[in-house]
Amino acid sequence: MRSFRLSTLAPVALAVxxxxxxxxxKAPPRLQDRLLTLDTHLDxxxxxxIPGWSIVAEHKGDYTQVDxxxxxxxxxxxxFWAIYTPQGPLDPVSTAKARxxxxxxxxxxxxxxxxxxxxxxxxxxxxxxxxxxxxxxRVVYLSIENAWPLGDDPGLxxxxxxxxxxxxxxxxxxxxQYADSATDKPKWDGLSPLGVQLLAEMNRLGVVPDxxxxxxxxxxxxxxxxxxxxxxxHSGCRAIYDHPRNVSDDQLRAxxxxxGVIQINSVxxxxxxxxxxxxxxxxxxxxxxPEGRALPAEQYAAFLAERRAIDKAYPExxxxxxxxxxxxxxxxxxxxxPDHVGIGADWDGGGGVEGMEDVADLPxxxxxxxxxxxxxxxxxxxxxxxxxxxxxxxxAEAARESAAATSS
Numbered sequence: 001m002r003s004f005r006l007s008t009l010a011p012v013a014l015a016v017x018x019x020x021x022x023x024x025x026k027a028p029p030r031l032q033d034r035l036l037t038l039d040t041h042l043d044x045x046x047x048x049x050i051p052g053w054s055i056v057a058e059h060k061g062d063y064t065q066v067d068x069x070x071x072x073x074x075x076x077x078x079x080f081w082a083i084y085t086p087q088g089p090l091d092p093v094s095t096a097k098a099r100x101x102x103x104x105x106x107x108x109x110x111x112x113x114x115x116x117x118x119x120x121x122x123x124x125x126x127x128x129x130x131x132x133x134x135x136x137x138r139v140v141y142l143s144i145e146n147a148w149p150l151g152d153d154p155g156l157x158x159x160x161x162x163x164x165x166x167x168x169x170x171x172x173x174x175x176x177q178y179a180d181s182a183t184d185k186p187k188w189d190g191l192s193p194l195g196v197q198l199l200a201e202m203n204r205l206g207v208v209p210d211x212x213x214x215x216x217x218x219x220x221x222x223x224x225x226x227x228x229x230x231x232x233x234h235s236g237c238r239a240i241y242d243h244p245r246n247v248s249d250d251q252l253r254a255x256x257x258x259x260g261v262i263q264i265n266s267v268x269x270x271x272x273x274x275x276x277x278x279x280x281x282x283x284x285x286x287x288x289x290p291e292g293r294a295l296p297a298e299q300y301a302a303f304l305a306e307r308r309a310i311d312k313a314y315p316e317x318x319x320x321x322x323x324x325x326x327x328x329x330x331x332x333x334x335x336x337x338p339d340h341v342g343i344g345a346d347w348d349g350g351g352g353v354e355g356m357e358d359v360a361d362l363p364x365x366x367x368x369x370x371x372x373x374x375x376x377x378x379x380x381x382x383x384x385x386x387x388x389x390x391x392x393x394x395x396a397e398a399a400r401e402s403a404a405a406t407s408s
Contacts, residue, residue: 043349078139263344322355
């Protein structure tokens with residue numbers, strides 16, 4: 001694997017120097033407030049499982065990154081709130097449990113909105129986002145990360161569509177019944193036959209296909225077969241860091257040619273420095289408190305205490321910086337332009353870098369883009385215009401297919 005190359009930073013040296021340690025300058029608050037700021041991959045619904053945790057209270061020291069006070073400070077108007085299901089065995093019993101978990105998570109998101117109607121609103125169409133922002137509320141679209149819970153029935157996506165899902169992925173860290181994963185052994189050489197059916201169902205409904213986490217071959221299949229533009233909801237550039245979760249320059253060009261958009265994440269930016277003691281301690285912690293399992297209050301308190309003890313005893317080494325995050329974004333912008341780049345930082349799902357720890361820091365991104373010479377119109381596309389254009393195109397394709405079905 002290649003480490004990130006200084007040569008890629010030459011055209012954007014000014015912006016990176018401004019933000020290498022978290023950007024000393026901040027965007028004018030009025031500009032950030034004018035922008036419609038959406039993130040396409042919020043793993044924050046997982047926080048709704050935490051005992052006593054509230055989206056409207058500010059949280060410190062619990063490793064979460066998104067709540068309403070921090071959204072307000074950072075100017076985050078909302079985005080796509082993920083129904084994430086960690087991949088498990090592909091047997092019928094496990095898959096049925098995954099389906100039930102996904103519905104549970106969707107209901108939790110709806111309950112969050114219903115409990116705080118003054119602060120949040122569900123969005124169905126691309127045009128809803130601006131209206132919701134104008135009303136002083138935060139935008140809640142739903143997305144699916146990992147289609148495993150659909151089982152062998154792509155038609156089940158229609159039920160999730162009715163619950164507000166407007167972006168859906170195929171696979172996660174492991175290959176499943178719909179697609180090969182970027183981080184697992186291939187089985188299908190891309191999308192499976194069932195995955196091709198799911199893609200057609202996405203086009204029919206008006207759901208944006210998301211190829212983040214899926215293999216290079218699956219991305220190629222989707223670019224070839226989808227009748228509407230696709231999205232990479234939280235991915236990065238292989239030219240900055242050669243990792244399977246990132247995409248090559250050729251793939252970026254193909255994505256742009258198809259009308260799609262890459263939403264830059266803040267995870268796969270550099271090779272981690274070896275830290276075996278920390279890795280062993282974190283692995284033991286994860287085994288003790290498995291991902292996706294709701295914990296009673298006393299167990300959650302114990303988990304936090306143990307996690308803080310690990311951080312104290314074995315601090316993280318060589319974290320990625322805000323400057324490296326911006327180098328990733330600016331590489332994509334230089335290559336394919338501001339019509340095809342957005343932001344999906346993977347908040348509450350492993351995202352965050354030194355200098356941009358949570359959503360309160362989002363104005364630093366706008367400041368760095370301004371420093372790199374991008375206009376307010378460009379930045380508006382990056383923060384929301386591009387993803388909403390792609391969603392509107394999915395809506396138009398669904399309307400076309402519905403009209404064709406009615407007339408036939």
